Amino acid sequence: MSGRFTGRNEVAIVGYAQSPIERHSRLTLGALTIETCLQAIADAGLQPEQIDGFTTGSILPAAGGHGSVDGVDIVTANWVAETLGTHARWLCGFQGYGQLPGSVILATEAILAGSADYVLLHRALSNPRRGYHQNPMTSAAGGAQWVAPQGFWGAPSGIAFSYNEYLQRSDATRDDMADVVVGLRANGAEIPWSYWHGQPITVEDYMSARMIADPVCILDCDIPIDGAAAFVLTSAERAADLPNAPVYVSGFAQGNPTAASLGMAWSLDDVREGSARTAEMLWEHTGLTRDDIDHPQLYDGFSPFIWYWLEALGYCGPGEAAQFLRDDSSKRLDILHSGGALGNGRMHGVPQMLECYLQLSGRAGPRQLDGKRVGLACHSSANFGGVVVYSAERF
Amino acid sequence: MEGDSKPVPVVDAQSEGFWRATAEGRLAVQRCQDCGHFSHPPTTICNACHSVPPSLEFEPVSGRGTIGSWTVMRQAFLPGFAADLPFVLARVKVVEQEDVALIGRLVDGPTAAIELGAAVEVVFESLPGGAAVPAFRLVGARS
Numbered sequence: 177m178s179g180r181f182t183g184r185n186e187v188a189i190v191g192y193a194q195s196p197i198e199r200h201s202r203l204t205l206g207a208l209t210i211e212t213c214l215q216a217i218a219d220a221g222l223q224p225e226q227i228d229g230f231t232t233g234s235i236l237p238a239a240g241g242h243g244s245v246d247g248v249d250i251v252t253a254n255w256v257a258e259t260l261g262t263h264a265r266w267l268c269g270f271q272g273y274g275q276l277p278g279s280v281i282l283a284t285e286a287i288l289a290g291s292a293d294y295v296l297l298h299r300a301l302s303n304p305r306r307g308y309h310q311n312p313m314t315s316a317a318g319g320a321q322w323v324a325p326q327g328f329w330g331a332p333s334g335i336a337f338s339y340n341e342y343l344q345r346s347d348a349t350r351d352d353m354a355d356v357v358v359g360l361r362a363n364g365a366e367i368p369w370s371y372w373h374g375q376p377i378t379v380e381d382y383m384s385a386r387m388i389a390d391p392v393c394i395l396d397c398d399i400p401i402d403g404a405a406a407f408v409l410t411s412a413e414r415a416a417d418l419p420n421a422p423v424y425v426s427g428f429a430q431g432n433p434t435a436a437s438l439g440m441a442w443s444l445d446d447v448r449e450g451s452a453r454t455a456e457m458l459w460e461h462t463g464l465t466r467d468d469i470d471h472p473q474l475y476d477g478f479s480p481f482i483w484y485w486l487e488a489l490g491y492c493g494p495g496e497a498a499q500f501l502r503d504d505s506s507k508r509l510d511i512l513h514s515g516g517a518l519g520n521g522r523m524h525g526v527p528q529m530l531e532c533y534l535q536l537s538g539r540a541g542p543r544q545l546d547g548k549r550v551g552l553a554c555h556s557s558a559n560f561g562g563v564v565v566y567s568a569e570r571f
Numbered sequence: 572m573e574g575d576s577k578p579v580p581v582v583d584a585q586s587e588g589f590w591r592a593t594a595e596g597r598l599a600v601q602r603c604q605d606c607g608h609f610s611h612p613p614t615t616i617c618n619a620c621h622s623v624p625p626s627l628e629f630e631p632v633s634g635r636g637t638i639g640s641w642t643v644m645r646q647a648f649l650p651g652f653a654a655d656l657p658f659v660l661a662r663v664k665v666v667e668q669e670d671v672a673l674i675g676r677l678v679d680g681p682t683a684a685i686e687l688g689a690a691v692e693v694v695f696e697s698l699p700g701g702a703a704v705p706a707f708r709l710v711g712a713r714s
C-alpha cells in the first residue's frame with residue numbers, strides 16, 4: 177500500500193480574498209464572510225452561480241462556552257451556500273483541528289472525485305466579547321470535569337505544559353522565543369490587512385509582557401480578532417482558463433490523536449511522536465523531501481508551535497529548534513514571512529496558506545520574494561493539526 | 572453566584588467511581604479487567620485491547636507519581652480561581668502506568684523548587700457538597 181497522492185497537482189487555488197483583520201468588525205461575521213467570499217469568487221474570474229461546492233472548518237471560538245449562532249459567532253459552509261443562494265452540488269464541513277488543511281483536503285478530494293467543479297473554501301473567525309477562554313462555569317460536565325475543578329482551563333495553559341517541558345529539557349530560553357515573536361510581528365507589521373499592521377515590537381516588549389501561564393506570556397498567543405478569508409479551488413484543467421496563475425495542491429497530511437488528552441496538556445514526547453508521524457505521511461503523500469520545500473510557513477497560534485514544526489519537518493533535532501534559528505542568521509527559510517497568527521491575528525492557518533498562495537502565484541506585491549516554487553502551510557501543532565504542500569508548477 | 576465559585580464536577584456514568592473514591596480520600600483510576608490497562612480520563616472501551624463487552628472498573632492506585640510538566644497559572648480563565656493566583660498546575664504521571672496522567676494543583680505553590688521527574692503524592696482539596704478534587708504535593712527526594 178502506498179501513501180502517495182494520486183491527485184498530486186490536479187487541483188489548484190485560483191482566487192482569494194482576505195478581509196481586514198480587526199478586534200471587532202463593523203460587520204457581523206456573516207456579512208463580513210459573504211463580502212469576502214464574493215470578492216474571492218470575483219478574484220477567480222467566476223460568477224457566484226458557478227460555485228457548486230462549499231467547505232470550511234467552523235469550530236472555535238467555543239472554548240469559553242460562547243454562543244455558536246451560525247452567521248453571527250461562526251459561519252458554516254451551509255450558511256454561506258444558503259445565503260449566496262447558489263445551487264450547491266457538494267457541501268461538507270470539516271470537524272476537528274487543523275481546520276484549514278482539513279477543509280483544503282475536503283475541497284481537493286471533492287474536485288478530484290467530480291463532486292464539485294468550483295469549491296469555495298472560507299474561514300471566518302470571531303472575537304467573543306467576553307474573553308476568548310474566559311468561562312464562568314460553576315459545574316464541570318463531560319471532559320471539563322477532569323480539568324476545570326482543578327483550576328485548569330484555556331488553551332494557553334495547556335500549551336504551557338509542553339512548552340515548559342521543552343525549556344526544561346533543552347538549552348532553549350524565552351529569549352530565543354522573543355526573537356521568533358519579534359520576527360513574526362516585524363513581518364506582520366508589513367501586511368496591510370493585518371491587525372498588527374505598522375506595529376512591530378521589540379525584545380523588551382516581549383520580555384516585559386504579562387505572563388498567562390508560565391512560560392506562556394500574552395505575546396506568545398495570537399490575538400482574537402474578527403476576520404474572514406476565502407479561496408476558490410478547481411481542477412488544474414479548469415484553472416488553465418482562469419485569470420490568475422494557479423497554485424497546485426501537491427499533497428497533505430493530518431495529525432492523528434495520540435493518547436487521551438487533558439485539554440492541550442500534551443507531553444513533549446506525545447508532541448514529538450505525533451508530529452513525526454505527520455511529517456512522515458506528508459513526505460510519502462507528496463513524494464517530496466524537506467529540501468524540495470523552498471517556502472515552509474510554520475504555524476504559530478502559540479509561539480512554541482514554530483519550534484515543534486521545525487523539529488517535526490526535520491530541520492533540526494529534538495530540542496534544537498532555538499539553536500537552529502540562532503544559527504540561521506540569513507533567515508534563508510523565511511519561515512516567519514507570513515507574519516503568522518502572531519503577526520496577523522487569530523486567523524487559524526490562513527496567514528500560512530495565503531502566504532503560500534500569494535508567493536507561488538506571484539501576487540504578493542511589495543512582499544514578493546524571488547524564486548519560491550514549493551510552499552508548505554501548517555496549521556495547529558504538528559501532532560494535532562495538518563499541513564498542505566502547494567506548488568507553482570505541476571510536477 | 573455564577574462565576575465566583577469553583578467548578579464542581581458533574582458526576583456521570585463514566586466518572587462516578589472516580590469521584591466516589593476521591594470523596595472518600597482515595598484515588599482510583601479506571602482499569603480494564605481483561606488486560607489490566609489503566610485509562611484516564613475514563614473511557615467507554617479499553618483503548619488497549621478493545622474487548623467487548625468492556626470490563627472497566629475503578630481500582631485504587633497508590634497516589635504516587637512524578638511531574639511530567641507544570642505551569643504557574645497567572646490568569647484565571649475560571650473566575651472561581653482568581654483569588655488563588657498565582658498557583659501551580661502539574662501534569663502528574665502515575666507510577667502504576669506512565670501514560671496515565673492527571674492534572675492537579677501542586678499545593679507546594681509557585682515558590683517551591685519544581686523539576687521534571689520530581690516525586691509527588693496525591694492530596695485532596697474539598698469542594699462544597701462533599702466532593703474532593705485530587706491535588707499533589709512534592710515528596711522531597713527525586714524519584
Ligand SMILES: [Zn+2]
Pocket residue numbers: 603604605606607608617618619620621622
Ligand atoms: Zn483492555
